[in-house]
Each structure stands twice: as C-alpha cells, then as structure tokens.
Amino acid sequence: MQLEATELTADELALQREVREFLDKRLEPGTYELGLGMTGATDPDFSRDLGARGWLGMALSSTYGGHDRTAVERLIVVEELLARGAPVSYHWIADRQSGPSIQKWGTEEQRQKYLPGIASGELSFAIGMSEPDSGSDLASLRTKAEPTEGGWVINGTKIWTTGALTATHILALFRTSEHKHEGLTQFIVDRNSPGLTISPIPFIDGSREFCELSFENVFIPDSERLGDIGTGWAQNTGELVLERGGVDRWMSAVTILEHWAADPAIRDNPLALADLGSLAAKEWAFHGLSLSIARMVDEGKSPVTEAALVKEMATRYEQDCVEAVLRHWDRAPDLTSDDPHEALLARALLVSPSWSIRGGTNEILRTIISKGLASA
C-alpha cells in the first residue's frame, strides 16, 4: 500500500493563517476548558462562532448552507482546533459525519432541514449505533423500527451514545427486517421525541458524555428515514473514511505534549528529550498520512483500508504520547488539580484506553485491514 505525498497549496496555507489568527483571539489560553482532541468541551457559542466563519460543514454544498470546500481544507481547520484543545464537542459529530451522510443519502427535504443548521453550528448530532448486546458485531443489533401509519415505531436501547444529552439529534441505526446487513436502516431522531429517555453513564473520569438511550414506542415520521429501507449498513461503511482517517485519531494528546514541550525542566533531561524527539517524528509522520488520505478523498477515491490502517496505529501512538509524559512525572497526576494541565494529564491517563476502542476497536480494524490488503 502506498500513499502519495502532498503539500498544502498557497490557498490552503492562507486558510491556515486565517484560522490561526481567529483562534489566537477567540481562544486565549486560560479562557477555555482544555480538551483532549475530539472530546473537547461542549460550547455551543464557540460552535456557532466557527459556523459563522464558515468553518463547519465545510465540505457541504453551498446550496444547503455549506461551503463547497475540500477534505484537506477541513483537515486544516480541525488540526488548528485540536492543536489548541478547543471546545469542539457540540458540533463534532455533525460536522465530521452526520452532515456528510445526510448530504449524500438524504432527501432534498432532509438536506434543507438539517444541513444549514449543521453548517451554522446550531445543530448537534450523536451517533446511535451500539447496543448493549451489539458492539463490534454491530450488525447483530436488535432495536427495532416497525412500520406504522406515516412512519415508524422504535423500541429498544442504544448505548455509549456520546454527547446525546446535549445533542439536538441522533443519527441512529435500527433494525427494519431480519436480514442481518440488509435489515438495517438509519433514521434521524429528534432528541425530544416522546418516549425517548436519555440517561448519562458516568465515564471513567467522571464526565457525563456517555449515554444510554431508551426507546419506548418512539414515533419517527417516515420523512426522517435516511435513504432506502435496508441501506443503513452500506451508508455506514461508506462514511468510515471520514471517521477513521482523520487527524482526530492522532491528536488527542497534543495539548499535553504542547505543554510538556514548553516545560524548561525537560531541556536538561536527555531521557525526556529523547521521548519528545521520538514522538515528534511520529507526529510529523501521522500528519502526512492524514493529509494524503484527505487528498485522496478530494480526488474522489475511497481509501477505506488506508484509513483503518492509520487509525489502528495512530490511536496506539496517542496512548504512547500520554505514557511518555507520565513516565517523567514523579507522582500520579491529580484529576482535581488547580493546574489545568495536570488535571488534563490525569484525565488522559484515565481515558486513553478508550482511544483504541471508539470508532471500531483495534482488533476489528486489524481484520478490516488484513482483508483489504488481501484483496488489494
């Protein structure tokens, strides 16, 4: 497998400068809660400000409030956001995944209804796929959508739905027939639908992004069905490139490394410098990998295996980043520390095992990669 080298064009560099200038003012250090990559804080005001600048829904069509921009341009914006640990959670899923899915598979009515709100940062989406008995084997899921007058009735449970408490919508995958893969259909679910109960599941660091969704006779109008009945699985696999090959898979710990690199104490510590140097070389390499994948997407290719290949090693690299910094701490970092960097490091220590689970576990990815390599 080979990826093609590519550099940013003059226009792309200009966009990068513009984003930096804006973020330098909008996110002055100390004025916002530092995040770990894509799980930065939830701040709808910030998301709306980004939307107003045209930096959400970038790849969506301007017909629907998007900006007709490229995957590389989105990568530039996202890299700058994650480099600062920006509060991106409110818009993250919608911007990365749900918007492009709705544009691709949705009806004209759905596009007009949702895409402008995604691009402006008004709408927030969560992903309703996993269930208590269906994790890696997602196609075994059982939450049912049964046809009724004018729409569908949903019964069942979704779990691990990140951000559902603050989301306005959930893009959910339900069973519409008994065929394993062809029996799955995606729906856009209003978070306030009667019969839908959303309860947080406290996460390992005490945060409350993880949710359980209980559907009791929830009615969804047929107009909220995404694409043809039974095409949910195919839609999902199509969007995996967006979910997996991105910079969010190797930037979760970058705020921690940023702080560490600036610590004068490490300058005289050869062990620390060697760790830092080794991580920096990989950081540079991963940027190249993501940039190449984004360029391929812009060229109309679908680098599914490549994206999985990168995610599987990038998430291990992120975990290495956290471990390297911790190796040079003389005690366990305190989650309740007044020093936001120490608290962030403690959080990273606790949550970093999840980086190689979410979005497809590394074990599952390895199977996908090896199938992809065999058929290449």
Place this chain on the structure above:
Amino acid sequence: MSSEFDVDPSLISTVSQFFSKKSGHEVVVQAEAEGLLRDLWQATEELGLPLVGVDEEAGGNGGTLLDILTIVKLAAQNAVPLPIAETHLAAWLLARSGQKVSEGPSTIVPGSPRDTLALRAGVLSGIAYDVPWARHVDRIVALVPDETGSNQVVEFSPASCVVTPGTDLAGQARDKIELPDVAVTSAASTISAEQLNERGALVRAAQIAGGLEAVSNLTRNYVGERVQFGRPVGKFQAVQQHVVVLAQMATMTELSVTRAGRAAATRPASFEVYATKLVANENARIAVRAAHQAHGAIGMTQEYRLQQLTRRLHAWRSEFGTEVQLALRLGAAVAEAGTFARIATDDNNHLEV
C-alpha cells in the same frame, strides 16, 4: 495532485523489473561470498542508475533527488548487493564542490567520531572507520578538514590505503581504511559534515523504506501459503496482526521518505530528514520482529530470502543516525522551539535539528 517531484512511472517499472530480475536470492548469496559483482554493477551503470540525481554538467545523469531516492529504494526492495547509495553520496559531494564525477562504483567516508583523517598541505593521512564497500570500489570520497579547519572534498583509490576488511550485518564490506600520507587533489567543499550526514540519513531511510516494503510483501505472501491446522496461517488473527503491522510500518516509512525528499529538494529540511530516519529506524525494528515471528523457523535460515532483507535493515538502521542520537537531537530542537503542535500543522516548521 501531480507535482514537479513525481517520479516517472516508467522509470519505476523499468528499474523495479531490472532489479527483481537481476538480484534474486542466489545473486545476493554470491555477492556475500565474493564482494562486489562487477557484471551486476556494469548492467546497473548501463541503465545510468547510479549517477541519477547528480547534475549532467558535473558528469552525472541528471534527474531529481526524488528520482535517486526511488532508485535506491527499489534496489533495497530487492536486496541489491551494490553500493548505489554510497556512489550517489560520493558523486553528490564531488559535484557540489565543483568536481567532475566519473563512472565506476564509489563510496563515501560516512564520518565516525573516531575518524582521524586530515589534510595537511595536500597530503591526506589518518584513519577512517566503517567505510562501506571500501575495498571493492574504484574510488573513495571523503570530507576532511584541512589545516585551517575548513572542509575539503578529497578523492582517492582504495589501493592507496591500508584496508582492514570488515563486514556489516548484511555481510557487505564495511572496512577500516588507513592513509599513510597520500598526496591527493582536493576541492573546497560547500557541503558541511552535517549536510553530508543529513543526505546519508535520507538515502538510508529510502533504503529502509524499500526493505520494509519487501519484508511486508514477502510476509503477506508467505502466511497466505503456509498451512497449519488445515488452513493458511494468515487466517489466524494473531498472524494477521503481524501482517498489518508490517503494512503500517512500510506505508508510514515510504510516505515519510517521499515527504522529506520533497522538502529537502526545496529548502533546509533537517527536521523532516532526521524525523524520517528516526521513524524508519523504529519502524524497521518493529517490522523485523513481526516478519520473523510470522515466518517461524524458515525465516531464520540463510536459504530463505527474508534474512537478506532483515539483515540489511539492521545495518541501515545503524548508519547516519541511530535512534537515541536522532531522538535526542529532535527532542532538543522541539524543546528549544517550545511547541509540539506546530510540527504537525506546519508544512515547514523551520526547526533546525
């Protein structure tokens, strides 16, 4: 996106077919026993390969840095037992100091901290260690300080040295040479020892990239054919993991070499080059282990191809920058700049390593 650096696909396929035809297992075994195979060198030279990447005015064959990196990578994929990388470094150094280059296998004194080579009034003396291919080549090129401390490029024949033969881990010549007061012609160098080391690091990284790709493909094919428990071992997830790791290491290294080469062709790029060598070294370490593990006992034998590749990977890892040296230098540069994120986001991070 196409770019000025794209290597002509017909060059790639010609060179790739040539090396894979000419450098099979037996040929590599023969070279290990006999040294430099002159016929093979001749054939490679007839295609004009060793002097690609050196200007035609200087006697080279023209072409870009990316072209020669590709050639060196394709040679490494086939464990080609020739000093193509070394000849390139020698020719590049000569050309950059305004000298003419000529045909024939050459090598470069890589510059070990123990070296004592010095030029005094046109007379070269001293010792250099770990000079690849020294006893087999037509000429040895070195960057040495003169009495004023400025760097001079000198060129001499192995016949004028006392050579103590040695071998690298791949069984290729790696000699100690001693110069007993030899009169040489010299030219002032515009290239520093550091720049030579950087070029060497990039070329070795390209070789590692080629070696990794070959090891990755060889392993993937092998586990698809080797049957145990009634099925190809590649059907076992634990074995698939090795295959995946190998593909990751190969892909990452190859892309990094190309990016670093493109950067180095246009501007100072010490960060990119040394980051690439470090990535290549670490990836080689991981890949060698995975490839051998997936092969079982056959991979440990001399009769099987794998060791011709993995022993070369060991050798290349150890030259022009080892892991700790590189990591320390990169780390110091990053700490000095005080920022980590810019390494990822900036195409040109302006770091000096």
